[in-house]
Every structure is written in structure tokens, then in C-alpha cells.
């Protein structure tokens with residue numbers, strides 16, 4: 001596909017003809033007591049499952065509810081530990097606390113920035129019940145090693161693919177390797193269902209059913225099949241119907257969000273191709289300018305990157321300036337923002353204090369009497385690789401929807417690199 005072909009398929013403001021058509025279908029069908037008279041939710045779930053070649057896709061209102069329901073459905077709760085990377089959105093660790101378990105933070109591989117299997121192994125205890133590996137910035141972690149550890153220790157693996165759409169790992173679509181996978185449709189992601197949304201996918205029928213029930217208010221009769229998030233009318237209207245056989249949350253996606261999600265899913269190949277093309281433009285710029293103080297991201301053999309962002313390591317010594325100066329210069333040259341890496345999650349104030357439920361740390365899962373493990377605090381030194389590297393990472397945006405904007409950004413980077421050469 002040429003860049004022109006890719007970008008010709010992308011509406012500038014991310015709202016296209018199909019988005020409007022599906023939204024209008026929902027509006028034309030109107031809103032009755034039935035949640036989704038247009039049946040758009042079922043169509044979106046079916047299409048998402050087909051795209052990722054899995055049996056079940058359960059759409060929700062966020063990529064956090066997706067992970068929380070997957071944890072609870074796996075039977076994970078108070079007394080358990082779940083291993084998460086320290087380089088991720090806090091949501092990956094929040095959901096562990098929200099289900100009552102203890103997050104255990106693993107360090108990253110310094111080359112791929114993904115969770116390091118060696119550190120997972122070091123942190124597995126008799127209390128570990130799950131791992132949430134994250135395809136950070138759009139690149140899959142080493143799933144062969146992770147799945148081998150999971151098998152050996154009988155752990156549930158929930159892939160956090162919020163940032164990875166259509167990435168592959170050794171010929172497999174990322175999202176089809178763990179016991180289930182979570183996707184986010186929040187606004188910064190490859191596709192969005194109107195600013196927020198998410199989906200969990202799995203091939204496991206029983207797991208899918210429990211995930212559906214937990215995210216759809218615990219109704220007894222629901223299933224993981226597309227659109228089966230509503231109790232059939234003859235059942236739900238009957239006086240004898242016992243509705244709830246488990247605790248549930250309301251993480252349902254709306255019909256309007258599903259309409260947008262369906263339209264964006266139809267052009268997902270182009271949305272991902274655009275991010276890959278934008279990454280290639282940054283890469284070419286670094287190469288062509290002979291810049292030796294920005295290290296481009298590395299994609300290991302056999303993997304394909306989905307480039308949620310394009311992340312380089314900045315060598316401040318070689319550059320002779322610091323990260324903030326580099327960012328200032330990039331912005332002055334027309335760069336559209338430059339993000340640092342998030343702070344290591346285990347050092348965020350809420351994890352340092354563990355005052356998740358107000359009051360003292362004694363109310364946290366780490367001090368629950370059912371928890372027999374030893375993780376009683378989070379501190380510097382827990383994940384030294386990422387702690388030492390966080391300040392050097394530069395995330396260049398890849399979310400541009402036009403070729404002109406893409407070229408302007410590559411030019412901004414070129415000018416910035418050259419300006420430091422003088």
C-alpha cells in the first residue's frame with residue numbers, strides 16, 4: 001500500500017461516512033427499553049471477533065473494565081498476587097487492586113521496553129495467580145517465555161493490548177496468545193469508539209460467559225456470544241425469573257459507541273498501516289541525519305510492531321542537552337508534542353501510600369489477613385532497569401491522519417536534529 005492509498009482511507013477528524021451511517025442507523029432505530037434496537041452491538045462484537053480470529057469478543061465501555069472482569073472471572077481476588085509491568089498505564093495495576101489482589105511489579109527488557117520474563121520468574125510466589133503482560137507502545141512481549149512460565153505455575157495470562165492492534169508475535173495476532181486479551185478504544189488508541197470503549201477477546205466459552213456476566217451486572221443467563229448481553233424477553237419478564245447468580249458491574253458499551261467502533265474496525269488495517277508508515281518516517285529521518293543520540297525502537301525478529309507511539313532512547317550526554325531542552329527545540333521546530341514515558345507505576349504516589357480505599361495502607365489488599373505474601377510496600381529499586389531509563393524515553397506521536405501532517409512531523413524532527421549539530 002502506498003502512503004497515498006493508506007491516508008486516502010482516513011478521515012481527517014477520524015469520523016467518516018461509515019461512522020455517520022452506523023450512528024444514523026442507531027438514531028433511526030431509536031431507543032426503547034431494549035438496549036440496542038439496531039442490533040449494532042452484536043454486529044460490532046461479531047466483526048471484532050472475526051478480525052482477531054477468536055471465538056468471543058465482549059465489548060465494554062473501557063479497556064479497564066475489560067481487564068477487571070477478566071481478573072474476577074479467573075477467580076482472582078483477595079490473597080492473590082498478579083504480576084504486571086511497571087511500565088504501563090496505572091489502569092493495568094489498578095484493576096488488580098480493584099479485584100482485591102496484590103499487584104507485583106516486574107521490570108522491563110531494556111531493548112523492547114516490554115515486561116521481562118526473567119523478572120516475572122523472579123517474582124512468582126506460591127500466591128501468584130495471574131500475569132498481565134502489556135504490549136507497550138504496540139510491541140508484543142516475549143510470549144513464548146511468558147506462556148511457558150504461566151503453564152508451569154498454572155497462572156492466568158490476560159494480555160493488555162490497549163496499545164497494540166494487529167501487532168503479531170511469531171505469526172500470531174497479538175490478542176490470541178494469552179487466556180484472554182483486553183483492548184482499549186480510548187481516544188489515543190489505533191481505533192476509538194467515540195473517545196472511550198474496550199473489548200475482551202477469548203476462545204474459551206466458559207471464560208467468555210463469566211466475563212460477560214461480570215461486566216453486564218451479573219445476569220444469570222448471559223453468554224459470551226456476540227450481542228448476548230441482554231436477557232431474552234420471555235425470561236426477564238417472568239415473575240419466577242431469578243436474575244443474578246453472581247456479582248456484576250455495569251461496564252456495558254452503548255449502541256452509539258458500538259456504531260463508531262464498527263466503522264473504525266472496518267478501516268483498522270489502514271489505521272494501523274498509517275501508524276507504521278509514520279514510524280518509518282521518523283526512522284528514516286534519524287538514519288538520514290546520521291543522528292547517533294536517538295536510538296530507534298527495536299522490533300525483534302518474527303514480531304510486527306503496531307506503533308501506538310514511536311519510542312526512542314535519548315542519550316543526553318552525546319546530545320549535550322537534556323530531555324526537556326530537546327522537547328522544547330522539537331516543539332519550536334513544529335513538533336506536535338513529545339511525551340516522556342510514564343513514571344514507573346510502582347512509584348506513583350497511590351502505590352507508595354497504598355491508601356486505595358482511604359485511610360491507611362492497612363486497608364489495602366497487601367495487608368488483608370487473607371494475604372500471606374510479603375509485598376508490603378513499593379519502592380525505588382524494585383524495578384531498576386525502567387527506573388534508570390524512564391527519563392530518557394521520547395514518545396513521538398503516530399496518530400496523524402494525513403500525509404501532510406506526517407511529513408511536517410518528520411521535518412520537525414529533521415530540523416531539530418540538525419539544529420543540535422550546529
Ligand SMILES: Cc1ncc(COP(=O)(O)O)c(C=O)c1O
Nearest residue numbers: 062063064089091162184185186
Ligand atoms: C497499556 C494500557 N492499559 C490500559 C489502559 C486503560 O484503558 P482505558 O482507558 O480504555 O480504560 C490504557 C489506556 O488508556 C493503556 O494504555
